[in-house]
Amino acid sequence: MTSSPPRTHVDLAVIGAGPLGAATARHAAEAGARVVVIGPDEPADFADHEGVWAGHYDQGRLCHVLEVPLVTSLLATRSTRRFDDLIGRTGINFLTPTHSVTVMPEAASGVAASTWFDADVLAGNAADLGVAVDRLTPDELAAAYPQLSFEPGHLGLRQRDAFILNPRALVAAELRAAVAAGAELVRDEAVARELVDGQVRVRTARSGTWTADKVVVATGCATNATGLLDRPLQTLTFGATVTLVEVSGPDAVPDMPTMMMLKVRDGDYLFGGIVMAPVQYPDGRWYLKVSGNSLLANPLDTREEIAAWVRTGGRAEDVEETMAVLRDLLPGVELGPARTRPCTVCATPHDRPYIDWADERTVVVVEGERGAMAADEIGRLASGLALTGAWTDTLPAENFRALWAPEGWSTAAAIGRAS
Structure with a gap:
């Protein structure tokens, strides 16, 4: 009779307990693998924060198909089809129905062209996935949402069956399902990963060491900053600012859609980003969430840079920019x-996820900006690759190949080269 493996040995260790890591652990555990998922819980405060930070520490993400590239929308669609089952089995609801409306000028004269706001591309992607969208002329857009005041000459592309996805709750549901299937959740930070005697050894800051047949590194924006990989990835990491503006409640703006908005006036770019319908946050209050203009102003590469950014609490100048957008959009x-x-x-x-081998026993997975809504499917693909050792999906693996960085790579340097 063979002896049982020690508690510290598993089939799969998942480093990172955010949307991608939680989903990977869930799918692996439900496939029958022995799984440990390792990741710290959300910090209580960011004022004195040290270390990395997760983008899913929030209450609202837009879940829709009006995205580029097409593969992003396909991954999200696959995920969405499993959400009812995940919610039903865990009892954690992370979806709120909303209209998704992409607002853009009819003519982009004087503004850099972008497929993110190309109505033909977005509508074509939706059609390829069999999702109905409405093209709204400026007059139709104004009539559909009379409580909103749009910039003249701006049209809309609308998906009526979209959702606001709560990323905190999504992660909670994925982890609950993973644990129910036998995964062990370790609330700690992985600080080292090494190949030893044909296995992978993962050491944590406080909880000890695990060995695993395979490892998935799913540490998101912090992947290069963790030092867990032998070489850096080509990923651009930024400190973004979310501005929350309090309103009286969910009906403060009746039937308000959630919008990806490109705002142009007289050929001048004024705003590009997201304006979300009212969302309730953990303090019990309701907020309009706006994020956009300052994204590329804060390139981040190291653990220390990420921590320093988090301690700022966000870019203070975004408050007045947000208020200007909302005063125009929501008069009265x-x-x-x-x-x-x-x-x-x-x-x-x-602009696609990485789902690829970092070495013969380590898979790396990075979301490529639209992680929450597509996370369940990305995690399924990462789990399958790690457990079977092969890519078996109908989507070509080449779509998700990791691009490794040359010597001297940094976000700031890459942005400088691009400009």
Whole structure:
């Protein structure tokens, strides 16, 4: 009779307990693997924060198909189809129905062209996925949402069956399902990963060491900053600012859609980003969430840079920019106090996730900016790759190949080269 493996040995260790790590652990555990998922809990405060920070520490993400590239929308669609089952089995609801409306000028003269706001591309992607969208002329857009005041000459592309996804709650549901399937959740930070005798050894800051047949590194924006990989990835990491503006409640702006908005006036770019319908935050209050203009102003690469950014609490200048956008958009609506929150986002050069081997026993997975809504499917793909050792999905693996960084790579340097 063979002896049982020690508690510290598992089939799969997942480093990172955010959307991608939680989903990877869930799918692996439900496939019958022995799984440990390792990641710290959310810090209580960011004023004196040290270390990395997770972008999912928030209450609202737009979940829709009006995205580029098409593969992003496909991954999100696959995830969405499993959400009812995940909610039903865990009892954690992380979805609120909303209209998703992408607002953009009819003519982009004087503004850099972007497929993010190309109505034909977005509508074509939705059609490829069989999702109905409405094209709204400026007059139709104004008539559909009379409580909102849009910039003249701006049209809309609307998906009626979209959602606001609560990323904190999504992670809680994925982890609850993973634990129910036998995964062990370790609330600690992984500080080292090494190959030893044909296995992978993962050491944590406080909880000890695990060995695993395979490891998935799912540490999001902090991937390069953790030092857990032998070489850095080509990922662009930024400190983003979320501005929250208090309103009286969910009906402060009746039937308000959630918008990706490109605002242009007389050929001048004024705003590009997201304006979310009222969302309730853990303090019990309701806020309009706005994020956009300052994204590229804060490139981050190291653990120390991320921590320093988080301690700022976000870019204070975004408050007045946000208020200007909302005063134009919501005339007559009483807007309460505004405050900022820090966030981190990362992007890949091809705007697609990385799901690839870092070495013969380590898979790395990075979301490529749209992680929450597509996380369940990205985690399923990462789990399958790690457990079977092969790519078996109908989507070509080449879509998700990791791009490794040359010597001297940094977000700031990459942005400088691009400009």
